[in-house]
Every structure is written in structure tokens, then in C-alpha cells.
Amino acid sequence: MSLLLDVSSVFFTISFLIYCVAFIMYGVAIMGRVWRNRDPIVHTKKWGKAAFLLASIGLIAHLTYFITRWIGSGHIPISNMFEFMTSLSMMIMIAFTIIFLIYRKTLLGLFAVPLVIIIMAYAAVFPQEAQPLIPSLQSWWLQVHVTMAALGESFFAIGFAAGFMYLLRTVDFNSQDKRERRQQRGVEFTFFTIIILVGFIIAIFAFRAGGYESVFSQKEVANNGEVSTTMQKVEYKLPPIVSPYQSEIVSFQSFLGMDAPLFEAPSWMHGINAGRKLNTVVWSLLAGIILYGLIRLILRKPIGRAVHPLLKSLDADDLDEITYRSIAIGFPIFTLGALIFAMMWAQIAWGRFWGWDPKEVWALITWLFYSAYLHLRLSRGWQGRKSAWLAVLGFIVVMFTLVGVNLIIAGLHSYAGTD
Template sequence: MTLLDFSSDVFIGAFLFYSVAFMLFTIAVMGRKWSGRKPEQHTARWGTIAFVASSVALLGHLLYFITRWIGSGHIPVSNMYEFMTFLSMMVIVAFTVIYAIYRTTVLGVFAIPIALILMAYAAVFPQEVQPLIPPLKSIYLNIHVTLAALGESFFAVGFASGLMYLLRTVNFASRERSDRKQQRLVEFTLFSILVIIAFLGTVFAFRGAGYETIFVRTNVTIDSPGQENSTIEKVSYKMPPIVAPYQGEIESFQPFLGLRQPLFEAPSWMNGVNAGRKFNTVLWSLLSGLVLYIFIRLLVRKPLGRALHPVMDGIDERDLDEITYRAIAIGFPIFTLGALIFAMIWAEVAWGRFWGWDPKEVWALVTWLFYSAYLHLRLARGWQGRKSAWLAVLGFLVVMFTLVGVNLVIAGLHSYAGTD
């Protein structure tokens, strides 16, 4: 067994231990009503056990990181697989810091799943070690990426505690217009999380089944007046094609549940043979997320927000508000150093300019401005409680678009994500 194989096995082990820790945190919170002990005693005991399990998993995760670093010869943050695995580790580091300060057991029920989702999302990408391209061969890679990820991990914990605050304070029994609006927004947030989970499940299900449909398209370019050059573009769909690429022709088609041809073709403005595949992935994510949402709704027989609301019983909402603020206050200067200051220094070294309006640079700035506004509104305008919680939730959505949407959808200098 090579060191990289050992690293991969340790990563899987860490994932399993995180899953066990999540279940233990759930027992600590949900089982307090049915245990023979006082609720506080039950929560404290099982919360400690769960925290020990998450700490053991974090040590395994750190071992994966070190062994992959040694085996690859460079810090493993150079593509989407490596960065997402590192970000998930940093989320647990941030959770560990916040938990050590506040000892809020229920935070583990919401924070650890974020790390699990990021780890599962990382597995979507190619896991082979890739040689570094010239711009990445710099010490500033280590500083820029690690600090940016650590800052974003505290934003993730702020997101978790902000969502918990909303679940704790929104009146799900009220029929007032303002309360109904809050209920719908919380439900939409939970639905968005389920879409991501369903997307991962769908990807792994079709990957395990070995599904593949291939389209080809003739791309004609004009090299000079009167001279055309034709090239054949080919794209492989790993999910059944609801939508075909624009002007794409079927080379091989694998039927699925009676689907023997695409339902429609991507519009002409979706230029590029891969645009249709990405649109198809979005449609599958929404459809599978809707199915999962409906299934859970039928299972619990009530909106998800209302179903989760009792979990927050006994939790001091002021503590959740404080955790949200502290997590973001810790993460913001770290993110500023990593995502802006050292990023600009690295840009000057690699590309000869501090700023170039690359899409990733722009969205990193948008993220920084958003959290700057959060801190300003919190400290100068007194935005606490529900307003603060919603900003924390929305801010992390901006972070995820910066990480995922910009890397995978928008082309730019940072588009070395390692996708296939």
C-alpha cells in the first residue's frame, strides 16, 4: 500500500467517525427527553462523548492531510478535491474552537453535517494527485489558501448557529403574515440544503451504476476570411440527459426509466458543449432535492422548520446569537489576510499585478464586503438577533457560490479545479 492509498483510507475513516459523532450529538440533543437522568446531565454526558468522537475524527482527518502532503510532495489544496477536503477539516477546527468556548452541544448537530457534506462533495472530483502548474508553485499558495479556508470555516459555523437561532426563535405556530414569511424563508433554506444532499446522492448513485451517455457536436470556427475549421466536441453525461447540449447529436445513449432521448435541447445562449451537461446537472439536483424534500415532509407530516423547532427547546437564543457573532468576528480577519492581502501578494508574484478583476477575485471581494457590512451593522447599527442570523445564513451562501459556482461555472485564472 502506498502512502497516498493509506491517506485515502484514513480520509474514509475520518468521514465515518464524523458520522458517528453526528449521531452521538443527535442522541445528546434528542434523547434528553427520554433518558432517566435530568436533561442537562444526559446532554452533558453524551455531548462529551460526541465531542471526543469528533476530535478523534479530526485527528484522522489531519493524518490524511499530512500523509497526502508527503505523498504528493506539495500541500494538498491545489484542486477542488483537495481544497474541499481541507475546508471540511477547517470547519471541524472552527467548530472545535467554538464548542470549547461555549459548550453548546446542539451546535454539533448542525456544524458537523456541513463538514460531511463538503467531504462528500469533494469525492465528486478526481482524486488523483496532479502536478502543480507554475502559478501554484509558490509559498503564497500555502498561506493564501489555508488562511482563506480557515476564515470561511468560521463563517460556516456562524451559518450553523444562525440557522439554529432562526429555528429557535421563529414562531412556527403563528399565522401572522410576518411570521409566515419567516417560516417560508427558513423552509427554503432547509430545502436548499436538501438539494445539495440529494445532488451528492444522485451523483454517487449513477456513478455506482456506471451510467454514461455521450453527445458529439461539430464546432465550426472561421480562422480567416473564407476559411473554416471544423472540430468535433464530445461530452459525457454521467446522469440521464433531461437536456441535450445545443446542436448536440447522440453518439451513445443509455436508457433510464423509459427515458430514451433527451426531453429538450439546451437554448442557443448556453454556448459550449459542456453548458448543457451543467444545466442537466442543475435540473437533476433540483428534481432529486424536491423528491427528498417531499419524502421527508411525508415522513414527519409537517414543514421541516416546524419539525426541527422542538430540538431547540431549552437553548438560550442569546447564546446562539453570540456564537454567530463570535464565529464571524474570528473568521473575518483571518479571511481578510488569506483571501485578500496574501492573495494580492501572490497575484503580483504570479501574474505581475495585485488585482485584475478575475471572477474569483471579484467574488472574494464581494464576500469580504458582505461580512464587513455584517460587522458594521452588528456593531454600529445594533443589528442583533434575527437580522444578524439571516445575514450569517445569506453570507455563507455567498461563500459557497464563490467556492463552487465561480470555480465550476465562470471561467477565469482560478479555473484549475481538477474537474473532468
């Protein structure tokens, strides 16, 4: 079994590298068409086909990882954050493949493939050891509930990519009109939020490669307010700008002349890992701001304005249609997986269909959001920018449901291990 797990890790790495090369090829297909006065249509088709073929090979390697991980661990690989995020990225590639085969839009790969790469890199932040399932997860309902929910969310991701492309295509980045400037700021902020996640991934891997570690001890506070004599150790893999509340330094690795944390986590942030989580948020913002600043320095213009010319040849109506179709496909799948099958499983596992667990609440919020999207689209005629912005905001809700609830809000669904 351990051999299969090693094989799965190899195929995960292979698929990641292939996706990276496919992304570069998609970039050549779109941006390289102006080189040497080549026929842009012929050039895009040639490189686009090669990029799609390579991405498909990457998907086969990704599926091989999924299957070998399943057999090697003895359960479907969706039980912790590493497994779930790697499986989600695989689902997004499947959804992209389906939508691409329908619409044949090469540029969609330039936005969907890097989304897969980012999620895979984010997954690698978490512990990768295969662990036995806790009792409440030892059910075949886990397979139908989580996989269908993830597949629905994957189509939402493609809807996000197409909707964001629509905004980049239609927003006038040279206009000084007040309304257009709001649109420009919205697009730029969307880029910034993506860059924050990328910055966090870069920061955590950079410090991990350098072997950074600082350790604090923190007194555990009982529910009645009395201080327990139990001391809990909290390990930091990022330099501790924020220390745990009322903690003592066990070991501190100096960074850029910083020999102690700059400030302490506030008292209202409960939990032994609250300070570390706040420290991670601070580092994500810092890394994102630095990375965004470097990109702006290189481009010497807003990112949206730099990307906008690449999409001029696209039909905005096609992008709007892809956005709607992706969400329309994903919605019933998500409804079955995240609500109906989830409630059935909850009844079997916990003896109730609904319990106001944070993950359940945010799954319902996600469902209501996309219900509103489809209602406004079909009944009120919300198309174009309104539809695109809803697709972008909807996927932000999805990502908070997947990441924020698991890592920040404690609940019955907080199975994820963190490093």
C-alpha cells in the first residue's frame, strides 16, 4: 500500500508539471500569435490544440494519482484538505475539458489551467500523509456527497473563469467615466485577491525550504475562565509577526533582524491556533502586496489593462454563454451533492438532517447565491456584466466555504490537518 501512495505522489507531481507546461503553451497560443507576422488564427489553433492535448495528458496523470491514492489509502482521497483540494483541482480540469469540447475557446485554458495549478500548489501546503478515516466518514455517502459537491463547484470555477474573462473583455480600461472606473477597480481587486493566495503559497514554500520554525507555549484556558496548568506548544512555519495570546517563546528563529513578534493576538481570538491563523493572514496580505507591487512595476500599468488586449478577438456573447452554461450544469450537481445527499448522510451519521454546522450553513449560502444567479438570469434578464460579476462573487463564496470554514471556523466538518 505504501508503494501505491508513493506512486500516487509521483503522478501528482507529474500532473502538476504537465499543467504548468500546458499553461505556458496556452500563453504562446494567445500571446505568441503576433510574433513574426504569423497568421493569428492558424497559430492559435495549432498551439491551442497542442496545449489542450498536453493538458489532457496531465489530467490522465491526475486521474492516475487519484486512483492509486484511493487504493493505497483504502478510502476515496477527499477526507482532508490536501486530498480534497487535489481532487477539486482534478474536477476543475474535467469540467474545463467538457466545456472546451463544447465551445472550443482556446483562451479559456489560459484562465482555467492556472486556477488548477494554484489549487494544486495550495493543496501541497497541507500534510500529505494518508490517514485512516474518522468513524463519521466511514460511509459510501462520503463518496457521493463530497465528489458530487466538488464536481458542481468545479463547473462554478469554470463559470468564474469565463465570467472574469468577460469582464476583462468588455471593461473599457482607457475610460475615465465614473462607472467604468468602478469596473476597472473591481477587476483589479479580483486580480489582487488571486495574487494574495499565490503570495501565500510562495511564502510558505520559501520558508519551508529554508527550514524556518519558531515555537511558543500557551496556557490553555478552561471554559469557566480559570487558567489550566496545561501548556500547549504552537509551531510557526512563517516568521511570527503575531504571537499567540499570553504565550511564551520556546524557540525563536530570527528573521530580518526581528527577534520577537511585533504584536500579540487579541484576547477575543479563541483557540490554541488562533494566533498562528492570524499570523498566516498577515503574511498572506504582505506577500500578496509585495507580489502585486512587483507585477505592477514590471507591467507599469494595472494588470487588467495589460491583459485586456489579449481578449479583443473573443466574442463577449460567447463568454457570457459559457459562464451561464457552466453554472447551469454545475448547479443541479451541487444541489444533489452538497444539499440532498449531504442531508441524507447527516441523518445517518448524526441522527439529524440539519444542524446549523458552519459548513452546512455556508453550503446553503452557496446554493442560495447560485439560485439567485439563475433566477436573475432567467427571469430578470441579467446578462453581460451583471451575470459576470455574480459568477465571480459566487466563486469567492465557494472558496470561503471550502477554505475559510475548514480552517477558521470550528465545526463537525473541520477534518483538515494543517501544517
